Amino acid sequence: MTRLCVTDNAGSARRGSLKLRSASVDTPFFMPVATRGIVRYVPTELIADLGYQVLLSNTYHLMLRPGVEVIQQMGGLNAFTGFQGSSLTDSGGFQIMSLEASITTEGARFRNVYDGSWVTLTPEQAMVNQQRIGADIAMALDVCTQLPSSRDQLEANLRLTSEWAERSRLAHTDSTQALFGIIQGGIDLELRRQSTEAITALDFDGYAVGGLAVGESHESTLEAVRTVVDGLPADKPRYLMGVGDPYLLAHATALGIDMFDCVSPTRIARHGTALTDQGPVRVKGLPNRGLDEPLESGCGCRVCQRVSRGLLHHLSHVDTESAGALLSLHNLAFQFRLISRLRQAIVENTVEEVLADVDSVWSRPAIRTGVSSD
Ligand SMILES: [Zn+2]
Incomplete structure (x- = not known):
C-alpha cells in the first residue's frame, strides 16, 4: 500500500x-x-x-x-x-x-x-x-x-x-x-x-x-x-x-x-530565537535600526507579512508567550522554505549551490536536535 x-x-x-x-x-x-x-x-x-x-x-x-x-x-x-x-x-x-x-x-x-x-x-x-x-x-x-x-x-x-x-x-x-x-x-x-x-x-x-x-x-x-x-x-x-x-x-x-x-524550530522560537537566511536571530537583541521592518524580508509567512520586528522585540520583553507563538510560526515557515528549496534544487540539479549557501550560515550547530517531544 x-x-x-x-x-x-x-x-x-x-x-x-x-x-x-x-x-x-x-x-x-x-x-x-x-x-x-x-x-x-x-x-x-x-x-x-x-x-x-x-x-x-x-x-x-x-x-x-x-x-x-x-x-x-x-x-x-x-x-x-x-x-x-x-x-x-x-x-x-x-x-x-x-x-x-x-x-x-x-x-x-x-x-x-x-x-x-x-x-x-x-x-x-x-x-x-x-x-x-x-x-x-x-x-x-x-x-x-x-x-x-x-x-x-x-x-x-x-x-x-x-x-x-x-x-x-x-x-x-x-x-x-x-x-x-x-x-x-x-x-x-x-x-x-x-x-x-x-x-x-x-x-x-x-x-x-x-x-x-x-x-x-x-x-x-x-x-x-x-x-x-x-x-x-x-x-x-x-x-x-x-x-x-x-x-x-x-x-x-x-x-x-x-x-x-x-x-527544535518551535522550541527555540519559544525561547526567542528566529531562524532566518542570515542565521539565528535573538529577537530580544534586535537593534533599534530596522524595527519597522519585517523579521525577514522575503519570507511569505503571515508573521513577516503583518508583524514588525519592533512588535516582536517588544513582546520578547513583556509577553514571551505571544512572541514565542509568532516566532514558532515563522520558524516553521523557514523550515518549509528550506526543504522546498532543496526539493526544487534536486529537480534543477543545483543541490551543491543550496549546500554552499547553507554552509556559509549554518555550519556551526545552531539548534539542538535529537529531541522528539516537548
Ligand atoms: Zn516569516
Whole structure:
C-alpha cells in the first residue's frame, strides 16, 4: 500500500512522492512535532497552510493522556488533532530512553510522567497502541542508546532493537498503516552496517535512522547517515529522526534522506530565537535600526507579512508567550522554505549551490536536535 515514487535524482539526493493511506505526499519533507496532539502555540490549520503534509505525534504522551481508547473513539489521530493531512506516530522508544527506563528482553518499564505509576511497554503493545491511534505511519519500538556509550552497551541494545523490530513486524496487522523499522548503532559505522542489514532483512515499508544528533559532531552524524543509506533499498522511504538543524537537514537530503522531524524550530522560537537566511536571530537583541521592518524580508509567512520586528522585540520583553507563538510560526515557515528549496534544487540539479549557501550560515550547530517531544 505504501509506495515511494522517485521522480528526480541529483547525486544521491532524490525527490518524489510517498503514497500513504490517506494521500500522496511530496518528498523530501519535514514534519512539525505535535507532541500532545498540537504543535505548541501553533493552531493546527496554520500548519497545513504553511504547506506541511505530514504531522508527527508522540505515542508515549498520547497513550498516557488522553489514552489510545479516547483517540480511537474519536475516530483516530487525524480526527483528534484536526490536521488535514497525513500523520506519523513515533513508538515511544526515544522518550523511554530519556526516562532511564529499565529495559528487559520483554520490553521497557518506566514511570508514567503524569502520575508516577509504573508502565510496561512491549514491542507488541507499541503496535497495538499505534494501530489504535491510527496514524498513516507507525514506528517499530527500538532501544535508543545515550551517546557516548560503550561498544558492549551499543551491541546489546542493537541486538534487542533487532529482536523488537521482528516482534513489532509480527504484531503489526493493519496493512493500510505503513510500518517503519529503526536502525540504531550510534556513530559506530560497523554497528550501523550490522543494524541496517538486520532491519532491512525484515522488509519494512520504510526505514528510519535513529539515535543520532544527540550531541555528536555534524561530521559523525552525516558519516553514520551515509553508512546506513548505502545499505538501504532505493525504493523505500528513509527517515532521519529528530533532525531539524538546517545544516544537517540540507546535507542529509543530499545523502538521500526523504523525511525529517524535530521539535527544535518551535522550541527555540519559544525561547526567542528566529531562524532566518542570515542565521539565528535573538529577537530580544534586535537593534533599534530596522524595527519597522519585517523579521525577514522575503519570507511569505503571515508573521513577516503583518508583524514588525519592533512588535516582536517588544513582546520578547513583556509577553514571551505571544512572541514565542509568532516566532514558532515563522520558524516553521523557514523550515518549509528550506526543504522546498532543496526539493526544487534536486529537480534543477543545483543541490551543491543550496549546500554552499547553507554552509556559509549554518555550519556551526545552531539548534539542538535529537529531541522528539516537548
Ligand atoms: Zn516569516
